[in-house]
Amino acid sequence: MFGKIMSKINVKIYVLIFFFTYVTELRGKSFDQKVFTCADEVGPRLEFEIPKFGVLTEANFTFKIFKINERKSFTIKKGIIKKISSPIDNSYFFYKANSNDKQKDNFEITFEFYPPSHLLIQHFNSPFTDLVCWN
Secondary structure, eight states: OHHHHHHHHHHHHHHHHHIIIIIOOOOOOOOTTOEEEEEOSSSEEEEEEOOOOTTOSEEEEEEEEEOSSOTTOEEEEEEEEEEEEOSSOTTOEEEEEEEEEHHHHOEEEEEEEETTTEEEEEETTSOOEEEEEEO
16 A cells, blocks of 8 residues: 555656656746846946847847936947856846947946846946846
8 A cells, every 4th residue: 555655656756857857948037128227325327228139149239327426417338238147047147248438438337237136337447336226
């Protein structure tokens, strides 16, 4: 009697393992085409839209960079953003972006966005600064 019960339990476990291993595919939440605003303690610093990547993992994009002394004023910049899979969990993606316009207005920025709410931003070679984001 006990052997039959254990046999039924083992079959159910094998079916569940098969189902979760081969039938289901875990996918992370998509942030494509969502607009994010990122701010520090004073106010907004950056606003951008995640482009629709599809098969590609790199795209051109535009973003607003707010002036530090007057947060209602901003400049629109162009850059390149990459969608990068987490080395630990391939269902999670983060984004790495940079913009470099040293010839026109001596501007260089790099940021890493960890959705849905964390962004690290760096101007030139200064240390990274944490920003909080929302959409």
